[in-house]
Amino acid sequence: MLIQKNWPLIDFNTFGFNVTASEFISITDIDQLKELFDSHQLKRTDIGILGGGSNITFTTNFEGLLLRNEIVGKTTIDENSESAIIEFGGGEPWHGAVLHALSLNLGGIENLSLIPGTVGAAPIQNIGAYGVELKDVFRSLSAFHLPTGEIHHFDANSCEFGYRDSIFKREKRGNYFIVSVQLKLSKNASIKTQYGDIQSTLNAWEIAKPTIHDISKAVIQIRESKLPNPAEIxxxxxxxxxxxxxxxxxxxxxxxxxxxxxxxxxxxxxxxxxxxxxxxxxxxxxxxxxxxxxxxxxxxxxxxxxxxxxxxxxxxxxxxxxxxxxxxxxxxxxxxxx
Structure with a gap:
């Protein structure tokens, strides 16, 4: 397993700051984390965990070992006539997870379309937009406990979700590498149009009975019209x-x-x-x-x-x-x- 030295992070933070990590490794599976634990690398106090880099402001070079979550995967764990439970790898792009749900006609996260970052970072922040928060569809997550090398599982209650907050921003901060997240998505999701400009956008499109796909398209248009593209600014x-x-x-x-x-x-x-x-x-x-x-x-x-x-x-x-x-x-x- 190769640990990169003085790795440039300009492409790994959406602010585009020209900083480096003194040590950097892309984590693509749990075995790499176990190997790092066995070699005592995870006992260090200078470890950072990076997802999409969309919620980080690097004020200087990162002096330590930076672990980037690139664990991917999308699996249907359980399904019935009303809902399905989908497990996503922690390194999956969040918007990609939304698109995957839509491709299966599963609702619940369409209002969260185009939010940057990874699935693994979503519960840390309890991401939310347009009347929906992650906790509304969250079922559980699995995380690698850096101090002990164990896999721990968290349900919604143990995550202690709050407004843009969770236990992973407080007591558990920096102790866990989120490997996977399970979401319970609906086959008959209730449509939420009352927040922001969603309803006015749908009216302009003359859509009286919107689907989850319409909501996603509306949210994407609204976000693109109001928020700068990190690739440009x-x-x-x-x-x-x-x-x-x-x-x-x-x-x-x-x-x-x-x-x-x-x-x-x-x-x-x-x-x-x-x-x-x-x-x-x-x-x-x-x-x-x-x-x-x-x-x-x-x-x-x-x-x-x-x-x-x-x-x-x-x-x-x-x-x-x-x-x-x-x-x-x-x-x-x-x-x-x-």
Whole structure:
């Protein structure tokens, strides 16, 4: 098994930062992980796990052993008249998993079309969009425990899913390499059109009774119209989480900002779109050198070519401080900084 030295990562992070990993290996099967464990490589404290690189901001070169998840595979585990359980390799591209489900006429993840990254990274983040989250269809995952070399299995409860959150971003952070994920997908999925511009897009297409395929096409068109293609402009998609705040502070904010956008989040909580806050504060389209805020979507920070990860993080901190000052709301980064 070959461990690459000083491996360039410019093609392995969607921001396109020109950084390197001092040691790098592509993991294509569990046997490689077992071999690394047996050789005591996994006892190191400088190990990183990389999926699609679409939720990472490298602030400098990675000094350590970087494991890239390239375990692929798509298998139907169980099926009945109402649903099917599909197991995907952790290194499968997420959008590829969506397309596979659609090819089998299985619904549940069509609203998550075109989200970048891998299947293995999806439960870590509990990815979500347009009214759907991964946890809605999640059945289980299998993960290699780096400290012990054991395969552990997690159901939805043990993953402790939250808003863009799971146990793998907290207590289990960095301890597990996700080998496979099982999703329970429906043959009679309920169509969700009430979020974002899905319904208006369908109306423009004169589609009165949309299928899961129509929803996917609509989501793809919406995302492509609003979000920059990382192949053209480096970015990680949504950089900040939508803050969830006490509903008690909303009336005062609405007096000051009558056009504030809000969504109920349950139990006396309200979600405020981070993109609206950033745009209202005047950051949309901001540029400093090769780093900036996208002109069409204020939630997206971008690298126009030769920017650095540290410059992106510095800009993010400036935006956070400004939003806190103007609105009294703390923004949390969705992207991980390394």
């Amino acid at each position: 480096g970015n990680c998609g949504s950089f900040f989480k939508n803050p969830v705040v006490s509903s008690e502070i909303i009336p005062a904010l609405r007096v000051q900002f009558p056009d504030i956008k809000t969504f109920p989040a349950g139990m006396g909580l309200t979600k405020v779109p981070a993109g609206w806050l950033i745009e209202k504060a005047g950051w949309k389209g901001f540029r400093r050198g090769d780093i900036g805020v996208h002109a069409k979507q204020a939630l997206v920070l971008v690298n126009y070519g030769n920017g650095t990860g540290q410059e992106v993080i510095d800009l993010a901190h400036e935006i956070q401080a400004d939003i806190l000052s103007k609105f009294g709301i703390a923004l949390e980064m969705e992207v991980n900084a390394w």
